Amino acid sequence: MPGVGFIRVKLLQVEKGEGMVTAPGEVFDPYVAVNVKEAINSPGRGLQLVQKKRTIYPEWNTCFDSHLYDGRVIQMIVMERPNKFIADISIGARVLAEKCQNGGVATVWLDLKPAGRIEVQIRFFSEDMEQLRENASVRDQEPKGGIRRRRGAMKQQRVHEVNGHEFIAKFFRQPTFCSICTEFIWGLNKQGYCCKLCSCAVHKRCHDKILGKCPGSAKDSRETKMLTERFNINIPHRFKVNNYMSPTFCDLCGSLLVGLFRQGLKCEVCGINCHKRCEKNMANLCGVNQKLLADALQQVRTSSGSGRLPKHPPLSSTSSSAPLLDDDDDSECYEEIWAKPDAPINPPEYDTPAFPLRKYSPSDFVLLKVLGKGSFGKVMLAELKGHGKYFAIKALKKDVVLEDDDVECTMIEKRVLALGCKHPYLTHLHSTFQSLSHLFFVMEYLNGGDLMFHIQTAGMFDLKRATFYASEILLGLQFLHSKGIIYRDLKLDNVLLDKDGHIKIADFGMCKENIYGENKATTFCGTPDYIAPEILRNAKYNHSVDWWSFGVLLYEMLIGQSPFHGDDEDDLFQSILHQTPQYPRSLSREAASCLSLLFERNPTERLGMPNCPAGPIRSHAFFAKVDWDKLENREVDPPFKPRVKSPSDVSNFDKDFTMEKPQLSHSDKDYLKTMNQSVFKGFSFTNPTM
Structure with a gap:
């Protein structure tokens, strides 16, 4: 009998039974309403089924999750548009879980009442460590572990x-x-x-x-x-x-x-x-x-403050005429714009090149494969013509950036990527450039794949491997925090491996700058499974949210499951706000202690924060064997080296992406004619060190 865990049910198709007659010329277009009910013993009334959650309407070939609680019943109602009842079935959640043999996947037909049947696919996910280890040896052809899907980030509209x-x-x-x-x-x-x-x-x-x-x-x-x-x-x-x-x-x-x-x-x-x-x-x-x-008031303020010079230059010009795209000044070296507001701006650490830096364009690259995509755009593998070098190019549609009011976020991402070249565990930027319709980030190609891909293959990481990855991620986060930057989107998908097995933090689209002292952020953003409680409470926050996400990521690496669960987003957020994660007996005492301190709901006392009662995070017993000086210099050999056949190998990336044709999405030509290109002035950049 299944123990602790949850099931994922996919709705496949429905078969009409006797009495389900469709009028001539009409198409049978059913849909399913799902109610999850709990068995509650009411005084004087006995055992009753009570629906505590709202009805959901999953599309065909999509999934819904349900935890295995005693007495939980799932009711699936088949209806025909607009709201005609056809048939239904009520079945226990544990009964569905029992149809999965050895923790695998089961495709079954369920009989409906009064007639017909529905085909569903059921997958059981165990939250018991010992059972997870037993099941791991059985699923050779399927991705292993409890983390089986990529989870997209969310961000509230800019206010x-x-x-x-x-x-x-x-x-x-x-x-x-x-x-x-x-x-x-x-x-x-x-x-x-x-x-x-x-x-x-x-x-x-x-x-x-x-x-x-x-x-x-x-x-x-x-x-x-x-x-x-x-x-x-x-x-x-x-x-x-x-x-x-x-x-x-x-x-x-x-x-x-x-x-x-x-x-x-x-x-x-x-x-x-x-x-x-x-x-x-x-x-x-x-x-x-x-x-x-x-x-008039603006003129008064300007005249009264004319004797004071701004501490930082403006990010871009606001000229009324749209500049040519080639006018971007990308010959500068890095600028210390991440210094504290009251700190002096140091000169660039890089020597000024003796010759002008090359300006790149889309015609300089050949697109080879799609590596990933999302609402932001696409990331593709590309080859620099005539050099045999391979890079990952992130392409953003300008109309989407403008529509979502994300111009400032895009500029922040560019600056943080440029800053990343100063740290070994952040993705390095080669160049940025633009066309009339797209913005392009050219980054080093990390052909080892991301941690999500590897944990789906391995189920979970052993203690040595998880500690190594966590230590390098920790160094990358602390570097960003020292520059006044909070990352806000730490997850398995955004941590990649290079060919040697060292990690690199990628995707800085959610970053926030100038978080020093009392300066805090307020935007509701992040990936739901990794969002910290203070964000859910709509409170102001600082880099404490990164340490909460770090705890979720470490839990997933060590245990192979997410620490917080819910049947829907609301349930998940309630779990993050109130529930305590479960730690299996096989987990070491040091690891459990580290995780519990990272899951401290008081941000000021969370491990990684300066006022944490447990002390600095590097001094925690979980990291006792880590030589931080050697690790910062990349002198520690990784415990795992990914299989890489060639510099352009894409075998460590999801086939769902790599099988797609690498091409740019088209934009509305009429909209491009009216687009204000001046807001993207200053975007182009070339790294003098790559």
Whole structure:
């Protein structure tokens, strides 16, 4: 009988039974609703099945997970669109798990009531260490271990906070006008910003000029208080219901006032218009031209601060004319832009080259294989023409970067990659360049594959191998933290092996800079299994989140399972917030102690943080045998060397990716014509040391 663990059920197909008649000319298009119910003993009523989780609707050939709890019943209801009941089945979760022989995969037909049957594939994952070891010898043809899927990262949309407003980029489906300058919001995809709280619509260029405090926010910003005290802007509007004889747009949300009569409200004094629903969100700025006043205040601030020079140069030019792509200055060496704000900027450590650095373009490379892909774009293996050298090229679509408001994140990724060349356990950047439609990162090709690929093959790593990888990852994280950078996306997929077996941390798209002292981050981001509790609580955080993710990764390497589980994302987050991971008896005392300290929910006392009561992480007993000086100089031989046949070998990468045709995704030509290319100025770069 299955012990502790969970099952993964894939819905394959449904077979019609007697009475399931489809009208002539109609297509039988069923779907399945899944209810998970718990057996609860109610006083006076006996044993009852109670549904505590919401109904889920998995697509065909997709999976859902369920833990094995006593009395848990899974109900699968087959329905026909839109909501016609056909048949259902209720079956115990443990009964489904028992159909898996020796912990493998079982494909079975389940009889439905009143008629028909459904085919499902069931896979049982054990959370018992001893059983996992027994099952590992049986599954020779299948990937081993409990970690069988790649888990994508998530990131909340970037929020621009101004006077309590929380602006996010938005696609306006109907003609919309800016509430600041009253001009039409042009563009494709996400044309402007919209406040999440009060629906105020503005141009991206106008969002920082808004003066009124957001009525939908309970938070008073310091700037708003100062403005109110100095100028006492608190002039309410005098709205009255109005009949509009011509098309008129709301001066808050920017959309059309619809209707035949009494379409909206008009101020008797200043004449602005709004929907009835928007009246409560209109700022008390009657008669105030926000754009002119904001420009005047900006001039005052500029003149008063003209004697002070900025500590850091701007990241890019904001010239109104779009520059040529070849104008990017990529002949510079590294710049110490990661120094602390009050620290002097040191000169570059690299000598200025005696000759101009080469500028690369897409035509200099031949794309060979796809190594990975995601919502960000693709990573492909490429050969530099005429040199026989191989690199990994990450290609991002500019329209996706602009649509997701990720220009700053892309620039941060470039800077962190360039910084990585100063550390042996971070991926090194060869160059960056751009075309009209794409941004390209050219990085060293690490043909040893990622840790996710290897743990799927091995099931788990032995203590020596896991300690070695953890030690090198630790050094890479501490280097980033010393530069004021938090990584925020540490996981098995983002740790790669080179041909010798040393690790390299890759993919810096989630990084955040300038996290020193009291400066903290607030963005909700990361891969769900690795997200720290303070992120889930929407609290401000620093590099403590990386040490939590480090603990999850170490747990997965040592045990072959994730420490936290859930039937869905909400359950997983509740598990991270409240549950304690289970440690098998075979795990060493030092490893269990290290993991428990890394899973400390108080960020300031977590292992790896300066105020941890257990002391520095390098001094923990789990790392007692590590020679840190030799490790930092790459003088320790790796316990495992990946099989690499040639410099261009891709056998250590998933075949799901490498079988795809290596080509760039196409972008909308009309959108490219209107794209502001100036925001990407300064992206191109060439590493003088590679």
